[in-house]
Amino acid sequence: MKRNTKALLCAGLMAISLVLPQVADASKYTASTDTNADVLDYLENNKRSARENAIADEQKQLVHDAFEMRKNLRDPLDPTKNVPVAMEGDELFYDQRNGDFYATGQVNITSLDAQRFQTEEVNGNIQNTEVNVPGKGHMVQMTPGQAKIVMDGYKIQYNYGKKTGSMEDASGKIDHEYIKGKRIEMYPDKIVIYDGTMTKCSAINPDYHTSASKIEVYPGDKMICYDLKFWLGHVPVYSTKKRTFRLDKEDDQTDLPKVGYTNDDGWWISKDFRYDLAKQLYIDSEVKYTGKHGFRSHADLVHNNMLGTFKVLYGYYESSNNKWVKKEPSFTYSKSIPLGDWPFTLGLSYERGKWTQNDIHSIHTYYGISLSHNTINLGGNHKLDLSTSYSITNESADDSSIRGFGYAALLRRDVDKRWSYYTRYSYSQANTKNSLFDYDLDSYSRKLAAGFSYKFSDHDRVVVGSAFDMNDRSLADMDLYWLHDFHCLQLISRYRVKRHQINVTLQFNPW
Numbered sequence: 001m002k003r004n005t006k007a008l009l010c011a012g013l014m015a016i017s018l019v020l021p022q023v024a025d026a027s028k029y030t031a032s033t034d035t036n037a038d039v040l041d042y043l044e045n046n047k048r049s050a051r052e053n054a055i056a057d058e059q060k061q062l063v064h065d066a067f068e069m070r071k072n073l074r075d076p077l078d079p080t081k082n083v084p085v086a087m088e089g090d091e092l093f094y095d096q097r098n099g100d101f102y103a104t105g106q107v108n109i110t111s112l113d114a115q116r117f118q119t120e121e122v123n124g125n126i127q128n129t130e131v132n133v134p135g136k137g138h139m140v141q142m143t144p145g146q147a148k149i150v151m152d153g154y155k156i157q158y159n160y161g162k163k164t165g166s167m168e169d170a171s172g173k174i175d176h177e178y179i180k181g182k183r184i185e186m187y188p189d190k191i192v193i194y195d196g197t198m199t200k201c202s203a204i205n206p207d208y209h210t211s212a213s214k215i216e217v218y219p220g221d222k223m224i225c226y227d228l229k230f231w232l233g234h235v236p237v238y239s240t241k242k243r244t245f246r247l248d249k250e251d252d253q254t255d256l257p258k259v260g261y262t263n264d265d266g267w268w269i270s271k272d273f274r275y276d277l278a279k280q281l282y283i284d285s286e287v288k289y290t291g292k293h294g295f296r297s298h299a300d301l302v303h304n305n306m307l308g309t310f311k312v313l314y315g316y317y318e319s320s321n322n323k324w325v326k327k328e329p330s331f332t333y334s335k336s337i338p339l340g341d342w343p344f345t346l347g348l349s350y351e352r353g354k355w356t357q358n359d360i361h362s363i364h365t366y367y368g369i370s371l372s373h374n375t376i377n378l379g380g381n382h383k384l385d386l387s388t389s390y391s392i393t394n395e396s397a398d399d400s401s402i403r404g405f406g407y408a409a410l411l412r413r414d415v416d417k418r419w420s421y422y423t424r425y426s427y428s429q430a431n432t433k434n435s436l437f438d439y440d441l442d443s444y445s446r447k448l449a450a451g452f453s454y455k456f457s458d459h460d461r462v463v464v465g466s467a468f469d470m471n472d473r474s475l476a477d478m479d480l481y482w483l484h485d486f487h488c489l490q491l492i493s494r495y496r497v498k499r500h501q502i503n504v505t506l507q508f509n510p511w
Contacts, residue, residue, distance in 0.1 A: 032320045032494065032503065034442065034477045035465030036424045036449035039410060043420060043453055043461070044483065052176055055142075056150060063142050066114040073112075083129065083160055085111045089122075099127030111160050114142040119156075129161030137167070147175050147191060147219040153184065163188040175219060175247075178202055191217040200509065201488035208232050208256065208488070208508050222246055246276060260505040264322040266291030280304045288316075296324065308335030313353065319440040322501075326356040330364070343374040347389075357437050362397035364437070385410040391429070395436045404429030421452035425470075446470035451479075459485040485509070 029045055031038040069086060087094075090105020102123045103109075109117040109131060119137040124130040133156035141149040146163070151172030158165030164187055171180045174191060181196030192214065199209035213227040222244055229239040257271040270288035277283065285299035298315025314329040330353025337346040347370035355364040370389035378384055385408075392403040408426035415421070425448050432443045451465035463481035468474065478497040483490065494503040 031463070031481070033465055033479055034321055035451060035467040035479050036410075036422070036426075036447075037451050037463050037465030037479060037481065039412060039422050039424065040420055040451070040453050040463060043455075055148065058140055059142050059148065059150065062110070062114055062116050062140050065110055065116075066112055066142075069110070069112050083111045083113050085109060085126070085160070094126070099125045101126060113144070113160075115160055116140045117156070117158070129159050131158045131160065131165075132156070139167070139172075146188075147217065149174050151179075151184070158186070174217060176200060178206070181215075189218060191219070193217070203487055205233075206488065218247070220247060244276070246274070256508040258505055258507040260503070262322055262503045263501045265293060265296075265318075293324070298327075308333055308348070317439075321440075322503075323439050324357065325437060325439045328354050328356065330354070345372045345374070346370070347372065355437060355439075357439065360397060360436060362395045362436055364396075365392075365394040367392045380413070381415070382411065382413045385412075393430055393435065398436060400436060402430045402434055418455045419452065422450065424449045442467075442476070444469040444471050444476065447476075 029041055029048065031041055069084065073084065087101065087103060087107070087109050089103035089107040091103065093102040095101070100123075104121050107117075107119050107122050109122065117131055117133065117137055117139055119133045119135065121135055122131060122133050122137070124132050133154075136152065136154050137156040139149060139151045139153070139156065139158075141147065149172065151167070151170055151174070153167030153170035153172075156165065156167040164185075166183060166185045168183055170184045170193075173179065177198045177200060179193060179196060179198050181193035183194045184196075185192040185194075193212075194214055196215050197209050197211045198215065199206040201207050201209070209231050210225065211229045211231065212225040214225075216224040218224075225243045225245070227239070227241060228243045230237045257269060259267070259269045261267050268288060268290040270286055273283075273285045273287065275283045275285075281301075281303045283299055283301055285297070287295070287297045289295050296316040296318070298313065298317055300314075301312040303310045309332075311332045312329050313327045313332060316324055316326050318324050330351055333348070333350040335348045337348070338344075339346055347368070349366070349368040349370075351364065351366040353364060355362055368389060368391040370387055372387040373385070376384040376386070388405065388407045390403075390405050392401065394401045406426070406428045408424060410422065410424040412422040413420065427446050428442070429445065430441060431445050432438045432441045435441055446469070448468040448470050449466065450468075451463065453461060453463045455461040461483045463479075463483070465477075465479045465481070466475065467477040469476040475498065477499075480495045480497065482493045484493075488509050490507055490509055492505040492507075495501070496503070
């Protein structure tokens with residue numbers, strides 16, 4: 001049979017919900033600040049998440065077309081049979097006796113579970129759910145529970161019933177990674193790329209990429225690379241025989257080093273590593289070299305379970321005011337507990353270990369308990385956060401003990417897509433004047449912080465944060481930030497006005 005039109009070929013389908021698959025959050029940004037400007041970190045993280053999860057217009061169109069196909073089916077779906085498909089082509093031949101088809105011209109093959117092939121020549125069999133593209137083809141996939149794919153390739157063979165297939169000389173995007181490979185094989189639970197490269201940089205000549213002889217991608221779970229090499233431009237940085245990346249954890253970083261400068265540390269370069277040891281047990285580490293202090297690295301052994309988060313910390317740690325402390329080692333515990341139907345969350349925290357700073361050695365012990373009210377919407381995009389806490393800090397070096405209540409009230413508002421601001425009033429019993437260690441503490445107890453963020457282009461945003469010492473009613477700190485996005489790089493600059501200090505970080509976009 002020959003038809004110069006569109007054909008809807010139905011063979012039944014199990015119930016399908018056309019909901020886009022969930023993806024891991026983008027890498028988190030945390031501001032380094034003494035002015036509470038980090039309360040606006042969600043602006044940067046929302047932008048990163050939007051970029052990470054963005055889908056192309058053709059992907060949106062595919063989801064829409066698949067939904068319309070489902071609405072327009074005349075017969076009830078048979079859950080024991082294969083996926084219905086629609087074919088369009090300038091010339092379409094279909095044999096109803098055995099299911100063979102052949103199409104040429106502007107060919108579109110769309111399945112009800114949101115897969116589409118586009119080419120100029122295709123053949124296959126509807127009954128066996130087979131599609132063969134002898135030349136060049138374009139594939140888009142938005143099937144729930146499967147990887148999101150936009151891919152060009154040659155010699156495509158695909159069985160949309162079994163979810164298996166292959167293509168040669170392929171390039172495109174799988175989930176969040178730009179992929180190239182001599183051969184790609186697709187299975188229901190994984191995608192295998194041979195002699196391939198991957199990167200999150202969309203440039204024709206990416207600033208960074210990873211190459212491997214074989215890449216196994218298990219969507220939403222993990223990615224295994226064999227004979228891996230990491231490249232900056234055309235320069236190989238390091239290689240390893242095998243490396244596994246977690247795809248179901250937002251804090252599992254790809255191999256992207258950071259460089260920067262601060263007045264206190266000089267020029268520095270750092271690299272984060274994560275090693276999974278078992279389920280919910282892993283090592284988080286940072287290797288950092290500074291021009292003024294040499295190597296300042298640390299490693300954290302982390303275990304998460306229903307009881308909370310347990311950590312063993314060892315190495316050098318830097319606070320937002322560039323003060324270092326060495327923990328050798330230190331044990332921490334934290335747990336957040338929602339209080340049933342009440343709008344409150346109870347927080348528990350504990351730390352004990354050997355701390356060293358400026359030739360001071362002490363067994364540092366901290367106990368903390370906090371009570372936070374869920375965010376209160378006041379209308380007009382105003383949001384209010386309230387919390388109170390009680391903490392005890394003991395030091396063995398001088399037998400000191402600092403204990404007392406603390407509280408905080410935070411008001412913030414997104415005025416529009418460009419403007420946001422915050423005001424925060426807080427009290428803390430502990431400060432640098434009554435504590436043994438000058439680490440992650442202010443020099444005063446009563447604090448009023450205020451600031452704003454302004455986005456003046458798609459690539460540029462400024463943040464101004466200020467902190468006032470309410471004990472003597474003076475300006476304690478003021479920080480000026482500028483965040484600028486290059487194509488595959490981000491520059492984060494901070495100028496500390498009161499201290500005349502510069503902090504610059506340059507990193508490859510981790511999203």
